[in-house]
Amino acid sequence: MRADRLVSLVLLLRQRGRLTADALARELEVSTRTVLRDIEALSAAGVPVYAERGRHGGFALLPGFRTELTGLNHDEALALLTAGSGRGEQVFGLGSALASAMRKVVDALPESHRATVRDAAQRILVEPETDLLSRRLVTEEVPGTTMTEIRRAVLGGHRLRIHYAATGQRPQWRTVDPIGLVTVRDRGYLLATRSGADRTYRLSRVSAAEGLPEPAQRPHQVDLDRIWRERCARFLSSDHVATLIRVNPERREELLGTAVAVRAAEPDTAGWLRLEATFQDLRHAEWALWQLGTDAEALSPEPLRTALRDRATAIATRYGNARA
Template sequence: MRADRLVSLVLLLRQHGRMSAPALAEELEVSTRTVLRDIEALSAAGVPVYAERGRHGGFALLPGFRTELTGLNHDEALALLTAGSQRGERAFGLSSALASAMRKVVDALPESHRATVGDAAQRLLVEPESDLLSRRTVTEEIPAATMAELRRAVLTGHKLRIHYAATDQEPRRRTVDPIGLVTVRGRGYLLATRSGEDRTYRLSRIEAAEALAEPAERPGRVDLDRIWRDRTARFLADGHITVLVRVDPARREDLLDGSLTVRAEEPVDDGWLRLEVTYQDLRHAVWALWQLGMDAEALAPPSLREALRERAARVAERYGDSTKAGPRPVQERLPAFEVSGD
């Protein structure tokens, strides 16, 4: 770990020219004291790093210093591969590895390309924390030690012991055969089997994890995307409600944000869209479509149309006489999309 940090420190100085100890500490996610010790270690090893004092001072390398430091380690290569297909830089505890790997990639570029690549990177933004409506992306925080054990068990193919708190249950220990890790809209899941049965666990509900020495019982090759689709389909078929709805195209994204999944979509003659979407239950569907007001209409099932009609009638009655006022009902809350393991 320290060797990788020393390499990253040298690469940071090569790419930035001069950096203060606090700035280096922030980049490397260590304390300032650790940075100072690392600087001393580099100097002792013959790396020409020197200190510049003053308000704009810091540490720098002698001009022209270069050495081959760009070999990627396992986690860095994994971080690049994962980030290339998904938002892996924020998933599975690989953010530090990705930052280190990208520094090595930049350092391996010819001198003439570094400036243009750096400028290009500043002009591309992928998946910011909030959208144009100021809705922030919620990313679950998983303890680093727990995430490291989960990754280790999944990648090495060993059984995994987890301390898991299912919905409305006390935490219990389970030993599972891990298949893979999935992240969806900032939420992480462990796909596994337990006694031969499929299990899906929310990472945020795993309080502790330990990779065991015993090999896991699982196939050597896996199509994780297909497995996730199959499990999602089974989940959605279990007691959920499918709704046919027409919506103003300007509110399409709002409709999708409130639903679990979209099964079909087509334009209609009046310029609106007709979609087949899934909700957790009737209450969830009423809540979600009520938020869209006159910009959406539930076409089926009849039970949903009746529930919305009754709700609209109650609201109209409440506001029919402006001279009467009473306590307002507590706002209904959208149930969270949960997948519990057992």
């Protein structure tokens, strides 16, 4: 851990120039005292770091201290930095590790690529925290120590005990064989088996985790994309409501954000779209369609049309009466 921190400290000074001990401590998520000890260790190891006193002082490296990785071209480096700006690392607790990795990538670039790649990466934003309607995207939080235990078990191939609260149930300890981790729309999931049966656990509902020494009972090779598709298909085939909907294309993304899944889409009359959408239940479908007002129409099932008509009639009646 300390070796990684020392490398990150050197890379920060390489890329940003002079930095105070307080600034370094914030970046590395350690105390100022730890930074000072690390600076002393680097100096003892021959790294040319020096201190400048005064109001605008700090620590810096002598010019010319660098390494290069000539195998990365401009577009390859840009792809790495752009992918690193996504939000998956927040779901899986890898934010600090990603920041450290990105510093290493930038520092390893040839000088001719470094400035242009940095500028290009600033002009590409992946999954910001809010959309155009100022709706904040909420990333589900998982305690850091819990996420670390889960991640280690998944990557190390060991069994795992999790304290998990299923919907409408009290939390219980479960022993599972972890297969992999998946993130969808800032929600993280643990794919596993329990007593040989497939299980999918939402990470935000795991309050504690403990890695076990025995190896997980799982295949050595795994196709997470295929497994996820199969589990999604099983999930959608049980206790859900399938609907046929006409929607204004300008409201399509809103519908996608509330539906469990949208399986098909084709053009409809008046420039609208016809969608086959799945919802958790009839009440969920009614709520989702009501949010879209006259920009959507439920074509089926009939109970959904009836529920929306009755709600609209009740609203019209309420506001159709003159106020006393």
